[in-house]
Amino acid sequence: MPESTVIYTHGHHESVLRSHSWRTAQNSASYLLPYIKPNMHILDIGCGPGTITLDFAILIGPTGHITGIEPSPGDVLTQARETAASRGITNVEFKIGDIFELEEMFSEQTQKFDIVHVHQVLQHIDRERVSEALMQMRAVTKPGGIVAVRETDFAAMTWFPVSGGMAEWVDTYQLVARANGGEPNAGRRLVSWALKAGFARDKITASAGTWCFSTPDQRDWWSRLWADRTLSSNFKTTTLKSGLADEEKLNRIADTWTEWGKAEDGWFAILNGEIICRVD
Structure with a gap:
């Protein structure tokens, strides 16, 4: 496997995995849940510690199968495998894989996937190659299947109290992400990217989902996470x-x-763009 084509701005520091491990199918992929059926075969790209992946595994049942991939070796896949084992989930495998090499990676697989899913990944890849990545996703999706994407839009994040320091944070983050070649405001671009990848407009269903942090526990967790x-x-x-x-x-x-995080009236909202692309 060649060096990853994804430059992940955060890496897999404990503070990052703290956030990723919080994610579930319900709080991070609710737009996709109505499409998931028993016996399906699903590919989850950029699976991280596997919490969303394993929720999908339960939904498709023991006769279904899900594959989670990450672009480089490391402790994150070990963590995913250990979590699967601790939960007694066996219809899942985690392996190294690159979003730009899906056709090659699964060329010997007789059955294509019913769903190819990606969550918070496209914003980190070379912004000039996002449509290529979506074409790879479509290539390993069976006719009648779907490509599903959910991505944050940093410029659309909003918070209270108003703070120049928070504005400095989000501006700095966007500069760093773009210096890495990514697109931090990916959420608003998903339909455009899908069209460039060859999906017809009437095959694309767009929506938006949110995360909101406001309670004392949520503020404490979210603020410590980002400070770290x-x-x-x-x-x-x-x-x-x-x-x-x-x-x-x-x-x-x-x-x-x-x-x-200490502000009693603190509130932070994150907008995520979502698309379901149906494959002919």
Whole structure:
């Protein structure tokens, strides 16, 4: 397997996996749930620690099968396998795989997938190759199946109280993500990307989903998570390396997150674009 074609801005620091492990099919893929049926074969690209993947595995039942892939080896796939074992889920496999090599990877597989799913991945790949990635996803989807995508839109995030420090955070994040070649405002572009990938407009169903953090526990969790990401994850490394911020600025952003988490009236909302693309 060649070096990954995905430059993941966050990496797999503990603070990142803390967020990914919170994700479930219900809170992160509810738009897709009506389409999932027993006995299906599903491909989950960028599966991370596998929490969404394993929820899908339960929904398709023991005679269905799901494959979760990540672009590079590491502890995250080990964690996914261990979680599957601890939950007694056996209709799943986790393996190394690249979104741009799906046709090659599954060329010997006799049955294509009923659903090919990706969550918070397209924003991190080369923005000039997103449509190519979607074409790869379509190529391994059976006729009558669907390609499903959900992506955050950073510019559409909103919060209270109003804070210049939070605006500094989101502006810095977008600069770093684009320096890595990605598109942090992917959510609003999904329909456009799907059209460029060759999907007809009448085969694309678009929607939007949200995450909201407001209760004391939610604020504490979300603010600590982002303060830790800012100072400890790959985000810090790539930000400093690119010269887009210095230590002082990153410390200021982390402090902003900590202060927001303490605000009794604190509220943070994230908009996610979603598409279901039907394959002929």
